[in-house]
Amino acid sequence: MSPAIKPTVGFVGLGSQGGPMARRIVEAGFPLVLWARRPQALEPYADTAAQAALDLDDLGARCDIVAICVVDDAGVRQVFDAVLPAMRGGTRIVIHSTIHPDTCVALAAEAAAVGVAVVDAPVSGGGPGAAAGTLTVMVGGEAADVAAVRPIFETFSGLIAHLGGVGAGQLAKLVNNAQMAANMAIADSGLGAAAALGLDRAAYVELVKASSGRSFGFEVRARLPDVALFGHGARLLEKDVGLLSAVLKDNPATAFLRDTAQPFLERIAHLQAGAQVQGDKS
Template sequence: MSITCGFIGLGDQGGPIARRMIEGGFPTVLWARRPESLAPYRDTLARVAATIAELGAQADHVGVCVVNDDDVRQVCEQLIPAMRRGGRIAIHSTVHPETCRSLERTAAERGVFVIDAPVSGGSPAAKAGALTLMLGGDPDAITTARPVFETFGRLIVRLGDVGAGQHAKLINNSLLAANIGLADMALAAGAELGIAKEALVELLQASSGRSFGLEVRARMPDPTSFAHGAALLKKDVRLLGEVLGADAPPFVGLRDAAADFLDRAMAGPPKA
């Protein structure tokens, strides 16, 4: 049976996901607040809906990749009443797990499934169809949605019920933040000992101390150049603390490893 898809949230990551779905042969309907966000899809077979409700009425599967919890709630509150029974909403945003669970309860009353489906890999992986998907939700709904997910995902893992995907994404992003923080300390130690940064990075990336966090930190001229990314990671670390509890040893360890770097990155350049 053909699956008609919808997509909302055509940003740096959501845009490539939507294009992969379109190029994968799924009839796709798009909606965006700003008309200019739809311009890149004029050369495709995608249709454009005038409203979120119009999109929801046409789609069996809707991907949502908007910025924050409030945006996810506002979009889904308009989608859920418009969708047919058996429809699926895949939330690709990184949000609080309880946001997804609350929407799932509302959607279930109308026979609509919610899948929390945050992704890892960024825009390059989305364009290559190589994202990692961390899924939480009904197993049968995920099985039905899998052909859509396979257009943009390489590793697709169901971790449990709704909320489990967000749990995994918060752990992943907190670990990334901690690894960047530790890499920052390692490079600072090298500087104090008179080791050239480029040589140390090359050595560490070929040794047992290597990490993606080190790769990310090594590309920065200074922490403040990562201010936007740091703000997103700090939000995710905070959410992990809300989920685990502020005194939980796993959270404290990850938070403390990340805190100094994130704070410096968000502080802006030093005043002259």
């Protein structure tokens, strides 16, 4: 393939984060082929040059790079199994989902047997970051494969960190998210202590944001009038803390993160469950 010819990219997973990522790719001039379970999910791309695949087999056959941005291991496996048989040797599959690192390693071995490479590249920054082109991409894979897909990542990222072989991106994402959850738990305790001491909340928040106690986790927690409002984010973080614990098992390196984060995340789940019960009664 001539370097001047941009690779055709397939994208599966047009959710709140994947959707803006796909739009950034096509708006950067890359040929883009989309597939979605619901036809309505393709409607926002009617004003772009993106094309729709008939099915996942069709998408795999048409693309040089297939990006997967679905929710979990089972979803990634389902898409992978459908696209791989149709893909040509020398093509690549990119996994943007946050899943178990061992799943990425297993999929990479299966793909390599037919000449297809796998790069794992979970992202951080959410839908707003994707739309702004400022996502952080945590990458695992062979250097040549990472170099080949980097121009795609550059359309929606502010930072691309290549951390090692396949699975390394997932490992980094899990540690990062466990750290985020632990920081939020510590921030929640700090705000509680400040309230118990009678400090003005708004003034205290501004103080910490400019002082040594600051963190992104603190800023997220401080923006929430009620911690129960973090329900969706807490579920995602709880999944990642669980995956990290499964990878490291009883390794002391993860014990503090897990033991700090889990009670906080479980409390949010309990508050949400209570709110749901109250809603059902009303």
